[in-house]
């Protein structure tokens with residue numbers, strides 16, 4: 345079943361003084377099936393953040409459409425957008441975005457509190473998730489008391505607790521050391537094997553090599569894509585590296 349369908353997506357920024365226009369997305373087309381784990385890569389300025397912001401319904405496209413479960417998200421009224429995001433999407437950011445004045449538990453509960461859930465319902469949702477993510481002993485700590493890797497696991501719990509249709513991750517390993525990166529990638533792998541659909545923007549070849557499919561964006565268009573097939577992470581890593589080399593050399597698709 346198709347979860348996300350991006351059709352002829354365009355985004356043109358007009359600079360503040362009106363004169364210059366930047367075509368950040370020219371014509372982006374792809375779709376994501378339920379249960380897929382996809383990475384999006386591309387050089388700086390290729391349009392990845394612009395794309396992610398539109399998929400997250402944080403920005404509106406200039407043209408084309410984004411359908412989540414068949415619903416055109418650019419037609420959702422501004423007043424309904426935050427509820428839409430909370431109900432359908434989970435976010436994992438490079439900088440974790442946890443609130444320092446809330447315990448880890450309350451950070452994870454936040455989307456449920458905003459959604460009006462009762463305490464007992466929240467507890468029932470958190471317990472199995474905390475066990476699965478290995479964060480039970482962290483729940484009563486505060487973000488400044490735990491490591492970066494632990495913060496990111498808490499952020500993953502916050503993203504998953506609403507049981508979203510799609511996880512959008514923006515450079516999720518960008519602020520992690522190599523051990524925590526490995527842990528997070530293992531976690532994403534497990535979460536995906538359990539059926540969660542993940543879309544991750546990353547510069548990290550290692551992170552992307554854990555995905556089952558990698559889309560390469562160049563100059564505001566999907567330039568190329570790689571499917572894992574039966575490849576190991578190491579084989580994916582090598583394929584991704586050589587594609588990036590070809591992209592930066594400005595070469596033609598082979």
Ligand SMILES: Nc1ncnc2c1ncn2[C@@H]1O[C@H](COP(=O)(O)OP(=O)(O)OP(=O)(O)O)[C@@H](O)[C@H]1O
Nearest residue numbers: 357358366368386387388389390391392393394395
């Ligand atoms: N608010 C904005 N106003 C004008 N131009 C913008 C704006 N945001 C992005 N751009 C331009 O749009 C293009 C795509 O930018 P975007 O941030 O989406 O790229 P990116 O692939 O995410 O880059 P990076 O990997 O460095 O984060 C760039 O040329 C950028 O300068």
